[in-house]
Amino acid sequence: MDTLPLSRAFTLIEPGPVTLITTNDGRKDNIMTITWTMVLDFSASFAITTGPWNHSFAALQETRECVIAIPAADLIDKVVGVGTCTGADTDKFEKFGFTPLKAKHVQAPLIKECLANIECRVVDIVDRHSIVVLEGVAAYFDNARAEKRMLHAVGDGTFVVDGEKLDRREMMRTKLPAGI
């Protein structure tokens, strides 16, 4: 895992990938698959939709910390597996062969096998819409990883893998934040 400047962390979430969100409730680590995420600003603020229906929500509420891990396409079956069982009765790191790595600022672990990880603090929970607002405090990207294509959930049980890349940096130059 290589350090990624926090000013670039939004580029991990803006394309809309499936994410794996880790928590640690003081006793054990857990992972949930979250596909409902959004960028809130260029300074690593993010929103996710979650609530009491996710076992991890209690840890998120209590510890005010998590890690957003971004899996690549080769992890599709683990991503679906994590999303279809519960941390209430399952050690998902063990079951799916994920390796927890110690984070720098939060107790929730990074996932070694993922393409990228963002350590986050919970800054607000908008209960009426089940929106949790996160602030990234450190970001990492595995430049050495061979498979770098992200996964996008459609929501009907199918997934789309990153395809062709189009470069419009010149057209967008005036609209991009400094340093991007």
Added chain:
Amino acid sequence: MDTLPLSRAFTLIEPGPVTLITTNDGRKDNIMTITWTMVLDFSASFAITTGPWNHSFAALQETRECVIAIPAADLIDKVVGVGTCTGADTDKFEKFGFTPLKAKHVQAPLIKECLANIECRVVDIVDRHSIVVLEGVAAYFDNARAEKRMLHAVGDGTFVVDGEKLDRREMMRTKLPAGI
């Protein structure tokens, strides 16, 4: 444009595509490019990040209506064009050759050239996070369109087009909402 059941509207936003959001302020139509969007539930509720820095925000606030249009990959240059000029001095429908179609429930127009459109009402604005909460009231999908690949903005001026599709419906069967 074929009608899409509202129960499937979340599958247009969950994969994280770039969207074009139209408004009508009572005098004219406008379009903004929004890549920061999120699904809030399976009943066509969505969040978008926007605020006074977007010319369309005033219309969104006043009329409490908009249309989320989903462009396909062949519209990349128009999408970037819409995102790099302002409705304050530009008729974006005219400039980019988009055709406004009359919506059923809202004054904001559908965009004929897009892959899909969702008519929406604004149900809340969470000012402290610049989050606008939308409720879809009608959805459409152009099944006759040849290019159906969506676009995903990375945020650095590059875009990723939908690639390979992976089917995990069987693994996810127990987790999918009814009718999906």
